[in-house]
Amino acid sequence: MKEALSISIGSSIRNKTVIVNLLGEEVRISRIATDGDMNAAREKFRELDGQVDAFGVGGTDLGLFYADRWYPLYSVLPIIQDVQITPVVDGCGLKNTLENRCASILDAEIGGYLDQIGRSVLVMTGVDRYGLLRSFVDAGYQYTLGDVLFSLGLPFPVRSERILKRILAVLIPLVARLPFEWVYPTGEKQNQRKPKYTWVFQQSSVIAGDCKYITRYMPDDLEGKVIVTNTTTPADVELFTKAGVKYLMTTTPVYEGRSFGTNMMEAALLAVSGYKQKVDLYHHQPYFKMLEGLVNTAGLQPELRVLN
Template sequence: MSLRKVVSVSLGSSKRNKTVQAELLGQQFEISRIGTDGDFGKALATLRELDGKVDAIGLGGIDVFLYVGEREYAIRDGLRLMRAVKKTPVVDGSGLKWTLEREVVHHLARETDILPPGTRVLMVSATDRFGMAQAFIDVGCETVFGDLIFVLGVPFRIRTIRQLSILARLLLPFISKLPFRLLYPTGKKQDIQDEKKARKFAPFFEGMDVIAGDWHLVRKYLPLDLKGKIIITNTTTKADVDLLRERGAGYLVTTTPEFDGRSFGTNVLEGVFVALIGKPWREIPREEYMALLKKLNFKPRIVQLNQPRENTSLSG
């Protein structure tokens, strides 16, 4: 059996590097993450070195495409990285965010007691996970989108998909051209939490049952007290889980499956899917991703960390 290799090249910290092997649908995979500590030049060099030598490449620690409704917005720095790869399929996880993460929310609402109607949800950023954002609305959650707060530092809560869409049309054409490091923690910044900022932003977390969205944005502004709160995010390490447990979080839900004790980012999993399907990612419709998800029977990982909020329990 030939070994297929999928590598995530990330602008994130190299401390989070990991290599695992997994068998999916009879195919043996070696799945790796290579962090470049925020060094854009090193990321470009690593991508060029891997090009043509692996089965698929994921771009981690950065977005290439953002989708709000049916509109697509491209991040300039992300495109520079993607275009450095000429032979190997390269993805950023946006295709799976739209399908996998939307389905995770519906699964939690349908199969567990974690997301009853009226659950108060704070999404730290919805423009990079619009499928998840729409799903929270669809299942009846009272959802606040924190894109302006946690990405731009503007203390304004977005409360509807319509508001989000209008702001995206106005702002994303300009924001997408900024250096990505100004918008999102990269490199060593992913390992550091500014407690002063955590206290400053704590009021936005108060009264919320669920904190959802990209882990590095969540971690950057994580309140010191998470008593009973549910965290729904993408990729976590053992140290991340320990941090949430220490701060009193009730449940941790990760949207991607666990391999060898670690959940990887959507860009890694989308790289695996592209390798399994065997088509250019632009030619893969969302329905094909959904069909593969069902075939693999992927379910969110749900970990109880501490006593959750009252009347919350798993029923499926």
């Protein structure tokens, strides 16, 4: 049996292990977390290097992939610097292959409902999920990008990709060198609710992006909304249901009540495919093409369910 392991700096209460069948082969996928301790994560990567078939990096990104370019996060890279054998991914590949199908699948499955409520989307952080952003932009949605709102805490919604690119040209070199916890909740902070900018949620029919970002900042009332996210636990689904969310799409499949992160599922695909090379996101096109082939062969698709 193959084994893929996601080592996360997120909260350990979200840990989960299941055995799934991908590409005709069983693979054990497991998430273990260090509750925000990056040194402990680095030690686990070092200790388990060569003992599993593929690693995922959870609760953080190794870099930001935006507009066909990868920007490493220098405060995060040290956690994998001791890995010499096992391939390591942070989910960037699936974010730019599998997640860019979400808008078209929504249209195919609930297009009539979207006609009623309007096609407008809040993408929590476009720089973190460029493939997801592009899927909605290409589908003609009115969009609001929450990068400045939720990552920097400034009350400036961005409604133009051109403006976002200008902002990011200035911010990314700075953010890439900041401590990661300054711009993203880690450890137990991921479980804390801190609703803000309620109005930006209410004006959008679809809320898309990282589940921890959504649950941390969302208001209590999301009546009739559509959520597009992943890494959902039963507690997250209950929260969305109580808030009145109509539809929930997880960008990765649900196994035993849980949708795993893109890093976990990408690692699982590499594990069953026998991929052993170091993933080079500076020259990403051959890797993305190979990964998309694995996604198609495995039949992976975002999964939609009705909550209310």
